[in-house]
Amino acid sequence: MADITALKRMALNWLSRRDYSEAEIAARLSRQGANVSDIAQVIHWCKSENYLDQQRYVEMIVRSKANRGYGLNFIVQFCRQQQIQAQQVRDCADALQLDWFDLAKTHYMKKYGDSAISDYKERLKRMAYMQRRGFSQEQIQFAMSTTE
Numbered sequence: 001m002a003d004i005t006a007l008k009r010m011a012l013n014w015l016s017r018r019d020y021s022e023a024e025i026a027a028r029l030s031r032q033g034a035n036v037s038d039i040a041q042v043i044h045w046c047k048s049e050n051y052l053d054q055q056r057y058v059e060m061i062v063r064s065k066a067n068r069g070y071g072l073n074f075i076v077q078f079c080r081q082q083q084i085q086a087q088q089v090r091d092c093a094d095a096l097q098l099d100w101f102d103l104a105k106t107h108y109m110k111k112y113g114d115s116a117i118s119d120y121k122e123r124l125k126r127m128a129y130m131q132r133r134g135f136s137q138e139q140i141q142f143a144m145s146t147t148e
Helices: 004-017 022-031 036-048 054-067 072-081 086-096 100-112 120-132 137-144
Strands: none
Touching: 004 022, 004 036, 022 036, 054 072, 054 086, 072 086, 100 120, 100 137, 120 137
């Protein structure tokens, strides 16, 4: 079991490489053998020094996942696993002014190009793929209307 200084050093080392959610830092510290009160103290210290910022983390995740072709529903679900409220993710996405319809169309075109949908089974397959990527029904219809 590490002392509080060593735990702070570990957290700072992780945070120097990339942003983490509070839940991720807590889990990593827990794996290092830290107890609950030490974890809370380290997280409080990281937040007070602005090393750990939940809003900055959410913005990074939303931008990153959107750029990789994921829709808002997928991003909300991913963030829920990091113990981040869905409303916080939606507010962040609104602030970033992302055009989800354009993102859906771009990703659809990247995956399928101009290839026509041959039958109903193919249409369902493509719709299911886009749903797994986290796009809404309206966004999927918009993206698919470009090749029909």
